[in-house]
Amino acid sequence: MFTTTAEVDDDILFVVRPHWMHLVRPVLALFGTVAVTGFLAALTPPDSTWIQAAVLLAGLAVLVRWSVAPWLAWLGTMYSVAADRLTVRTGALTREIRVVPFARVADVLIEHESFVDRMLGAGTIALVPVDDRERLELPALPHVVRLQSELLVLVERAAAGRKKHVGPPDPEPL
Incomplete structure (x- = not known):
């Protein structure tokens, strides 16, 4: 299940670790x-x-x-989801942190590697970027369908915010 955290950032919605399997x-x-x-x-x-x-x-x-x-x-891998970004932390002895803003994500895909994954509700989440970069895969996450729906909501909010700022600037009043 997703756990809430009170880390340094107050805007963290939930934290996910890889599946116990x-x-x-x-x-x-x-x-x-x-x-x-x-x-x-x-x-x-x-x-x-x-x-x-x-x-x-x-x-x-x-x-x-x-x-x-x-x-x-397993213990050193953690995915923190905030309203505007996903933070991927990996490593127990050495730490690698990758921050992915949802404004740069176009789609969220699910991949089940086996029938056992589907039975346990586990799977891989793939974040497809807006530009031509490689997609980011988060392997073997629990409750993958629920996680995908929550991430899609956050990605759609970021896309709506991105569309507001993409257009031409408003003309200055006379």
């Missing part, structure tokens, strides 16, 4: 790695501590790569 594989990797590492460490002879240390170190490396890193990537 991205954490299923890291959790399965956590349990599998712990089980396999424990089993292999128990099989090593008691007098060979260096083999046990190597098994535990390899298990830790697999755990960091396949469980901790994806969890940190």
